[in-house]
Amino acid sequence: MDTLLETAELRNELELPEKDARHVLHPWADLQALGKQQALVMNSAKGVRVRDTEGKSYLDAIGGMWCMTVGYGCEELADAIGEQARKMAYYTAFGDVSSEPAAMLAETLAELSPGDLNRVHFTTGGSTAVESAVRTAHYYFSAQGKPEKRHVLSRVNAYHGGTYLTQSLSGKAADRTHFHYETEFVHHLSSPGHDPDRDSISAEGRLKELLEEMEAEIRRLGPENVACFVAEPILASGGVLTPPDGYQKATFDLCRKYDILYVSDEVVTGFGRLGHFFASETRFGIIPDMIVTAKGITSGYQPLGALLVSDRIAESVSDAAPADKPVFSNGFTYSGHPVACAAALTNIKIMKRDDICGHVQDVGPYFISRLRELLSSSIVYTVRGDHLMACVECWTGEEAGPNAQNMALAARVDAYCQEAGLLVRPYENLCILSPPLVISRSEIDEIVAILENALTRAAEDLAAGKI
Known part of the structure; x- marks a missing residue:
């Protein structure tokens, strides 16, 4: 009987690629090979x-x-996930309801983040966190009586997520297919990568070009119409493209000059990949208005994203909230998910200890x-x-x-x-x-x-x- 069961289990495993090919539509799947290519x-x-x-x-x-x-197979992380799931697997975080892990994680992230980025809005991943950042920028300026400040700057070869808006922000030509994209208020600057081994222009020359282009685009759109600049410190999925030295600080200064919010997309560069929990200040000398994080926040053990917002923005939004509609109407069913937050807390503890x-x-x-x-x-x-x-x-x-x-x-x-x-x-x-x-x-x-x-x-x- 045991042998028959083992044989059935083995047969089931061997059939998994066929089951996958028949039923799963993978992210970034090769559609010409749909149903034929075995994963x-x-x-x-x-x-x-x-x-x-x-x-x-x-x-x-x-x-x-x-x-x-x-690393994979971390028993300490798995135990924390299981313990929280047994204690309380889920509860909504909408309105004035929270959970112990979410409150503790928000405090921990505020301690790890630079400057006054002390307000945390939990999401389900990097895509929803980036989208939340843009929506927050729109809300911020609208609350200040500047609803016309809604245009968003991104870059060629950037990747910011898979939602409608974040795919529109992303600037990878290979990803643009038969889907529709927001083009009215999303604008792409040139890819900022500079390769000293291959580029004929110096880093200083390339930086000058990039800054002149960015300032020209801001002036073309009108500074009074631009809400935010969304930027990965290093463009990850676009090909690990590193801008010339000083680029991050110089573009941050341009944003300050024209009252444009700076959103640092640290979904990849955060949580240790560059050797720091957050790279914006320690590596690139800036304290953004908002930081986006995901991926490494739980070491991939649970899906979780977070938008870190400066006190200045959060307090301004709060002060300007209309009496008849004071609701921040952005969030997700699994925002602040207790099991995901417990995983992040344990992940951070391990990262610090080790x-x-x-x-x-x-x-x-x-x-x-x-x-x-x-x-x-x-x-x-x-x-x-x-x-x-x-x-x-x-x-x-x-x-x-x-x-x-x-x-x-x-x-x-x-x-x-x-x-x-x-x-x-x-x-x-x-x-x-x-x-x-x-x-x-x-x-x-x-x-x-x-x-x-x-x-x-x-x-x-x-x-x-x-x-």
């Missing part, structure tokens, strides 16, 4: 490694999706320096990154960028990595890496060794005309 189905994970249903282990060099901080940020400050530069050794490959156009977020850009040696052959080459590199037990994130002609923050130097060496071999094999295929 890599994972069923367990520990530390920095995940295992699929066939028992194969992979070093997860993408941290799930920028999420993983304390000095995860200090660990990232130690191994992050090593990670980038080891990856830069791959520049010796003939099919690597450039390597860029900062601490534990990085990107290897592939090319055939002819034309740089996401053309068909370069993308096919990168896909081949990705396939060879997966075959060897390494997961990198393929996007266009890029191999993006964001490993769990607990990664060791020896595991970094393993990533680089597998990548190097994959690049060599792909280069051989290219030379043989197989790509």
